[in-house]
Amino acid sequence: MEYWRAALSHTFAAVDIAVPDEVCSGSVRTSRLGQLQVATVDSGPLWVRRTPRMITPGKDQQLIVKLLVRGVARVEQDAREVHLRPGEIVFCDMARPLRMAFPHPFRTKSLVLPRRLLGLGESDLQRLTATSVRPDTTVGSLLSPFVTQLVDAAATYPSATGEVLARHVVDLLTVLVGERLHQEVGDTPSPAQVLLPRIQVFIDRHLADPDLTPDAIARAHQISVRYLHKLFQTEDVTVSRWIQRRRLQECRRELARREAAGRTIAAVARQWGFTSAAHFSRVFRDAYGLSPAEWRDSAARAPRLSPSPRGVSGITEAALARGVPRRF
Template sequence: MTPAALVQDGVSIPGSFHTTDSPPVRCGRAYRHEALPRTVGAVDMTIPNEAYSGTSRTTPLGRLKAVTVDGDCLSALRTRRLVAQGDEDEYVVVTVLDTGVARLEQDGRAAPLGPGDIVIYDMARPVRLALPPSFRTKSLVLPRDVLGLSESDMAKITACPLGPDTPLGRLLSPFLAGLVDSAGTHPPRTGELLARNAVDLLRLLAAELLGRTSTDTSEGNRALLLRIQAFIDDHLADRDLTPQAIARAHHISLRYLHKLFESEDTTVGRWIQRCRLEECRRDMARQTNGSTIAAVAHRWGFTSAAHFSRVFRTAYGMSPREWRDSKA
């Protein structure tokens, strides 16, 4: 088991990465006792042989932790003794099974899992997870208080999988998997926004499992809106970011896209403009690279310095230069 720097597309990102390598005799033991407990908490681990092959990646995402684990085959048991001894009991794990099959047992339920299934388990109570070969899981680890659920409600939703064939599952499964994959690669503000969006989505998931969602598509619409807002944050610097491009990227009509933003009491274009203005303000406040106001505006997708000045004054009551000078 070799700890390594976490690098994606040639860029170092925060977090940790562990993988098994030679000598093979020590790999399974090291992975069992060192790598996995750091990612999923204290568990009794069963691995078929010492020449185990697997990797684990952990990346912070606001108050959340994004975790990817893959390997040959393993079984993990978190006993009452380990719950009492550890300090992970304040955390809940939301897992998407990316590849393979699995079985999760908690609170008297046993859930068989297939690719795309989402399931929740609580680190405050015993849990058993069996993963036959070969598998990959993508998980978000979050403080229990974030979901705002009572102890009894939490016990009702563990080991209750939400399948990718359900309306909310179709939206959540790829979103959560993509969020785990991209954790640590975004600017800090985008990472915080994504974490908040993820929490909103996980609350929707909890509500769905508790049977508290409405019979219409409002929850699914909210989940889609959050995905679109995260997409906008990731593409603010792209001057081709238009409502038409956003609708195409999410396989929805332009009319439907505009309807989604009615709940935000704004239009898609105004949402993009507001996000770009906020990024420009942050860059001008830092004043670390000597960029001109026009260069900052261009960096965040404004094609005209005059247009940028007009919309900035409308939004903040002063020109970009006046605002920058007030922060000097």
């Protein structure tokens, strides 16, 4: 367990992991291409988390372009969850907290590069992470085979060739990411692109307030409710559903904590802004396919994450593979 966690942390960034019954097996194959690193990971079921305490502010963090080759996966970052199937790609920003669940044996191929190389602002990075790039899209049809060939052949390139390829990789990623974000490379982010992440942070800070409504959010940002709803159209969700989704995610995490086993489900619901325990139970089941009590019981039976090298206490995350949330 410790060796496997150290191998993953050395390749990508410091992480905690959990595996079923403390049995883990896998391999990591890496190569360098200039400032880039490429990696192929084969592993049995695995649950990964990167917490705020593992992140060093100001340090040049990595951006990971991860292609799922085999298995299924779920990635959580920036208040979003994405479910991946083979052939799909996801961007992971190691400068912010991250959770990944691989409930079955899997294989991934990854490009690891300093996030500064793409020249993206924080708002664009937050729009990019935890969203699926499917192979049947324009970006995916180019990026998926490119990542596969580059990772597989990286070890065969001479050093000078690797340096040149790395520069071309960054150029290609810059163009494709610009297409992904529906803007041309070098464009100044629009006011809407700057405002939406600020509003999402505001929502996170006020989740516990039962009076957090679209009207209150619009007033706080001096915009109309109509414009607020327009901003969230890009997230394919209404403002109210976004608030509910974030509250449910926080309740689910709290209910999975063994340290919170003595708290009632109603108390957890109230902590995150739900005023009715019955309503909370209903929307929780609609989202995850099981009741809050059933989720708490399954989390209690799941393996615990082992402590990190810094002594961070582990919490149960293996149950993430259960209760896959349905779309709101």
